[in-house]
Amino acid sequence: MGSFITEQILMAIGxxxxxxxxxxxxxxxxxxxxxxxADGYNPVADLDVSGQLLxxxxxxxxxxxxxxxxxxxxxxKADGHNNFSGESKIPTRRFLPSEGExxxxxxxxxxxxxxxxxxxxxxxxxxKDFAEIETQDxxxxxxxxxxxxxSRAEIVDxxxxxxxxxxxxxxxxxxxxxRPKSR
Amino acid sequence: MAKTKVTLKWNGSLKHFAExxxxxxxxxxxxxxxxxTMMNEAISKGLSPVADWGRFAKYAAxxxxxxxxxxxxxQRRKYYPFNIKPLNPVNLKVSGAFLNTIxxxxxxxxxIEVGHLNPDDKTEALFEAHNEGLNKYVPQRKxxxxxxxxxxxxxxxxxxxxxxxxxxxxxxNSNR
Numbered sequence: 001m002g003s004f005i006t007e008q009i010l011m012a013i014g015x016x017x018x019x020x021x022x023x024x025x026x027x028x029x030x031x032x033x034x035x036x037x038a039d040g041y042n043p044v045a046d047l048d049v050s051g052q053l054l055x056x057x058x059x060x061x062x063x064x065x066x067x068x069x070x071x072x073x074x075x076x077k078a079d080g081h082n083n084f085s086g087e088s089k090i091p092t093r094r095f096l097p098s099e100g101e102x103x104x105x106x107x108x109x110x111x112x113x114x115x116x117x118x119x120x121x122x123x124x125x126x127x128k129d130f131a132e133i134e135t136q137d138x139x140x141x142x143x144x145x146x147x148x149x150x151s152r153a154e155i156v157d158x159x160x161x162x163x164x165x166x167x168x169x170x171x172x173x174x175x176x177x178x179r180p181k182s183r
Numbered sequence: 184m185a186k187t188k189v190t191l192k193w194n195g196s197l198k199h200f201a202e203x204x205x206x207x208x209x210x211x212x213x214x215x216x217x218x219x220t221m222m223n224e225a226i227s228k229g230l231s232p233v234a235d236w237g238r239f240a241k242y243a244a245x246x247x248x249x250x251x252x253x254x255x256x257x258q259r260r261k262y263y264p265f266n267i268k269p270l271n272p273v274n275l276k277v278s279g280a281f282l283n284t285i286x287x288x289x290x291x292x293x294x295i296e297v298g299h300l301n302p303d304d305k306t307e308a309l310f311e312a313h314n315e316g317l318n319k320y321v322p323q324r325k326x327x328x329x330x331x332x333x334x335x336x337x338x339x340x341x342x343x344x345x346x347x348x349x350x351x352x353x354x355x356n357s358n359r
Contacts, residue, residue: 004337007230010238011338014228014272042269048229051241051271110341117344156355160348163195173199178355 001114002059002066008107009057009068009095016045018094022104026091045093053077069096113157116150120158120165123147130168136177185315186329187302191218192294193347200354206293210350215287215295217346221339222297223282226326229272233325234334239273240322275324281309285327298327 012019025045028036033043041049048054056074060067070078079085081093094101102108123146133139143155150158156178159165169175191214193205206214225232229239268277276282284306287297299306308318316323328334335343 003234004341007225007336007338010230011224011228014230037269040270042271046272048271051238055238113345114341156352157348160351160355161344163193166197166200166351167195170197170200175197175200175351175355180356 005068006057006059013047013095019103020094020097020101025093116154116158117161120162130172139174139177187310188296188298189329190294190296211289211295214346217342218297219285219287221342227274231325232335233328234336236325239324242270275313
């Protein structure tokens, strides 16, 4: 998940937009853009001159998840753009969510899928869980007991993204019963 | 010679369900165009599409040549088109001809191949320099995971997984 989030932040920054709001950032001032171009750099707000800031974007596992941020000597530069301190004098170009903020919907949705996929991959399932199933209702009863916090759609999603789980259901020809019942 | 293309296929068996038809023509097209588009998107931003490679190594300092008599003033070397090629992002692109040779095709075995499918000599030389690091004047900037154990970045792997997922769900919801 940490790799996914850092990649998405870098991609959004490359698009000159915030990975939080999804909106484009304030452009560079004409004077600074001219200076950047004269120095041989891309005269746009890509937060990239020396490469130190973006090269320091990283993640660490924590007790209840992960922490993504700019570590080391580039941290003050990160605050210059994100302005968590409230003291930055340059236009805010936020690429890390502050407290109460979240990433834009596309990133958020994929993070939720990653979490669900990790849950599905950690299930202790084997052939015997599915070998005796003879009806669609029995199948759903087993699946709901394995993934009690998932909706039916999330269960189908997780199975469709998991080759091992899909293969296990397919061995007993059970994938066809993931189709919603005809009314 | 190093492989200039990689094969992607569903990592499992679906004998009852869709064997032989999981990666149909439409799915192959979606999968291939998704991967190629995302590779180009990452490269254009100076980010390697290969897991654990991070951002591409910067252009060498000699790209900035001090003009005669003016200490500290920088000037691009003459063979880089001025005002077309800034120092960043490092995007492996001058005319775009090289990156345009990254393509995909469907394989017979329920998958696709992505990469330089039939590279000419010039493309091969650039591939060996950038991807393989075989040119001592050019830092290695890997963009194709062609060695055993190498993968695309997570964003691309997730996109691949989502394409397969959509296909499986469409088969589930069909009248098969």
